[in-house]
Amino acid sequence: MTKINLNMITQRSVEEGAAMEKGKTNPDYFEACSIIEMNPEDMKKAGIWVNSNVRVTSECGTVVVKCINSTQYCPPGLAHIRQGVWANQVVPPRTQSTGTPQYSGFPVTIEPAFEEKRKTALQLVQGAVGLWKGGN
Amino acid sequence: MPKLITQVGCPYCGSSCDDIEVLVSDDNKKILEVHNACIIGTNLFFHANDPTRPKLPRQRQPDGSMKEITYPEAIDWMAKTLLAAKKPLIYGFGSTNCEGMSAVARIAEKSGAVLDNCATICHGPSFLAMFDNGYPSCTLGEAKNRADVVVFWGCNPMHAHPRHTSRYSIFPRGYFTNKGQMQRTIISVDPRQTDTAKLADVHLMLDQGHDYELFDAFRTVLKGYDIPDVVAGIKKETIVKSVEIMKKARFCMIFFGMGCTHTDGRNHNIDAAISLTRDLNNHTKCSIMAMRGHYNIAGPGQVWSWIFGFPYCIDLSKGTHAHMNPGETSSVDLAMRDEVDCFVNVGADAGAHFPIQAVQHLKKHPFITIDPNFNMASEIADLHIPVRIAGVDEPGVVYRMDNVPIQFKSVIDGLPGVPSDEELFDMVYERMCELTKTEPVWLTAKEDRKHPTNISAVNEA
Ligand code: SF4
Numbered sequence: 001m002t003k004i005n006l007n008m009i010t011q012r013s014v015e016e017g018a019a020m021e022k023g024k025t026n027p028d029y030f031e032a033c034s035i036i037e038m039n040p041e042d043m044k045k046a047g048i049w050v051n052s053n054v055r056v057t058s059e060c061g062t063v064v065v066k067c068i069n070s071t072q073y074c075p076p077g078l079a080h081i082r083q084g085v086w087a088n089q090v091v092p093p094r095t096q097s098t099g100t101p102q103y104s105g106f107p108v109t110i111e112p113a114f115e116e117k118r119k120t121a122l123q124l125v126q127g128a129v130g131l132w133k134g135g136n
Numbered sequence: 137m138p139k140l141i142t143q144v145g146c147p148y149c150g151s152s153c154d155d156i157e158v159l160v161s162d163d164n165k166k167i168l169e170v171h172n173a174c175i176i177g178t179n180l181f182f183h184a185n186d187p188t189r190p191k192l193p194r195q196r197q198p199d200g201s202m203k204e205i206t207y208p209e210a211i212d213w214m215a216k217t218l219l220a221a222k223k224p225l226i227y228g229f230g231s232t233n234c235e236g237m238s239a240v241a242r243i244a245e246k247s248g249a250v251l252d253n254c255a256t257i258c259h260g261p262s263f264l265a266m267f268d269n270g271y272p273s274c275t276l277g278e279a280k281n282r283a284d285v286v287v288f289w290g291c292n293p294m295h296a297h298p299r300h301t302s303r304y305s306i307f308p309r310g311y312f313t314n315k316g317q318m319q320r321t322i323i324s325v326d327p328r329q330t331d332t333a334k335l336a337d338v339h340l341m342l343d344q345g346h347d348y349e350l351f352d353a354f355r356t357v358l359k360g361y362d363i364p365d366v367v368a369g370i371k372k373e374t375i376v377k378s379v380e381i382m383k384k385a386r387f388c389m390i391f392f393g394m395g396c397t398h399t400d401g402r403n404h405n406i407d408a409a410i411s412l413t414r415d416l417n418n419h420t421k422c423s424i425m426a427m428r429g430h431y432n433i434a435g436p437g438q439v440w441s442w443i444f445g446f447p448y449c450i451d452l453s454k455g456t457h458a459h460m461n462p463g464e465t466s467s468v469d470l471a472m473r474d475e476v477d478c479f480v481n482v483g484a485d486a487g488a489h490f491p492i493q494a495v496q497h498l499k500k501h502p503f504i505t506i507d508p509n510f511n512m513a514s515e516i517a518d519l520h521i522p523v524r525i526a527g528v529d530e531p532g533v534v535y536r537m538d539n540v541p542i543q544f545k546s547v548i549d550g551l552p553g554v555p556s557d558e559e560l561f562d563m564v565y566e567r568m569c570e571l572t573k574t575e576p577v578w579l580t581a582k583e584d585r586k587h588p589t590n591i592s593a594v595n596e597a
Pocket of ligand 1: 151173174300
């Protein structure tokens with residue numbers, strides 16, 4: 001399996017906003033935010049197929065998301081996860097002394113993870129603080 | 137007969153659209169139709185109908201489950217927890233009216249807390265630049281009526297503020313811009329070809345994180361000096377062409393967003409943007425505005441500045457005076473240094489929107505969430521207290537992204553027994569005064585409270 005190093009940004013999207021207002025445990029929120037967008041060239045390099053799962057790892061965490069066809073064009077070298085629970089698993093909390101974390105412009109490694117499943121929002125957040133009672 | 141309520145404000149994004157029409161059932165309990173709002177606003181209003189909305193506070197039990205408790209019990213627990221904490225952190229206020237923001241100030245002062253709002257993870261860096269360099273801004277009305285060149289730098293209103301372009305910035309026909317879009321030139325600066333960039337006449341697809349260099353190149357060209365052939369991945373000709381467009385404008389409007397504040401450079405990017413605005417004013421009229429995320433996120437900046445002198449990251453733990461130093465007294469930094477021993481999350485979702493490591497630190501201590509709905513912060517909290525939804529079942533004053541105050545209405549009746557943020561904070565404050573045997577400092581006479589009936593329902597529950 002190949003790995004690829006990309007520059008990650010996490011930003012808003014209307015799909016995320018609309019789904020969030022239905023509730024963060026709503027399936028729409030899961031589908032809107034547990035995804036990654038990148039350039040088809042980069043996908044080819046890493047052996048990633050559209051609509052397959054990938055593992056994203058940054059200096060401070062890792063998360064499994066689904067790679068979709070870009071809704072807004074991403075140039076090669078750049079990857080985008082919509083803001084929300086999945087993005088924040090890998091966002092570095094360092095703030096350059098301003099209070100604002102590095103939500104955009106941090107290096108990540110992306111590799112295919114065809115066999116792995118995406119976790120739900122609750123599973124990720126409750127899991128991170130030791131409260132998750134469900135299965136894997 | 138269902139009632140159509142007009143001129144309703146939408147409590148979601150910083151556009152704070154105040155032309156929404158809502159059809160409510162004759163018993164005033166259900167929202168039947170929402171007109172004019174974008175999909176996000178529409179979903180927000182309909183979500184208020186959700187029959188599973190929490191009606192009572194819930195407290196976490198030793199086995200990890202949540203159990204419903206009464207409001208007086210929750211208020212007592214919150215008051216005691218805040219008083220016991222050495223340095224609590226009260227964060228949020230993305231979805232609260234100004235009345236609630238003002239009421240929480242009394243609690244923060246009484247408990248020696250740090251008071252912070254969502255700006256800390258959004259436009260906080262913009263505040264830093266404004267302190268240093270000023271804020272030559274205007275209102276959205278001026279942008280609509282006058283701006284013939286509009287620059288979107290690191291922002292994507294088509295997604296984050298869906299009606300911004302149709303109400304204020306691209307499409308509307310203004311007094312001096314009566315041909316609407318035909319009369320406006322749009323420049324977009326973004327590392328992706330976003331849906332906003334697709335609408336633009338010029339799209340500068342810069343290398344991500346190189347905003348500062350590009351701002352600098354703009355300023356250099358404007359001052360008549362030469363620049364390298366390529367800056368931040370953008371060709372010299374494109375930069376020169378963009379500067380010419382801005383220089384020739386009758387009124388140039390620069391909107392900037394998270395693309396500038398979340399990337400490397402943070403406040404320095406905004407500093408350069410403000411300087412560019414000032415430089416452009418030597419040639420034409422130019423104004424700049426932060427694309428604030430929430431409908432009232434400009435509110436805490438206003439309200440807390442009157443009260444404490446600072447808009448965010450306000451450390452009241454000294455007990456004598458407020459102190460502010462982002463990087464030191466900002467929520468994520470405090471969390472990462474594990475410096476606070478109680479966390480109160482109000483009308484925001486730190487569970488979903490903070491980097492997960494910061495959440496893990498905060499969760500080591502008592503964690504209280506005050507929110508009308510279930511969210512990630514409520515699902516990991518030790519105590520979740522539901523309140524009414526500002527702008528839906530609770531009226532209030534909000535500040536739009538251009539710092540213009542708007543009176544929002546309530547369109548339906550609140551759930552019986554559920555207080556507003558303001559009422560809840562007042563009751564917690566009162567309980568804290570009782571516990572410490574001190575006199576409450578009431579800024580507003582209690583008789584003036586908006587919903588006396590609801591308060592007594594809460595107390596009797
Ligand atoms: S643009 Fe913003 S304020 Fe206007 S309706 Fe949409 S979400 Fe609400």
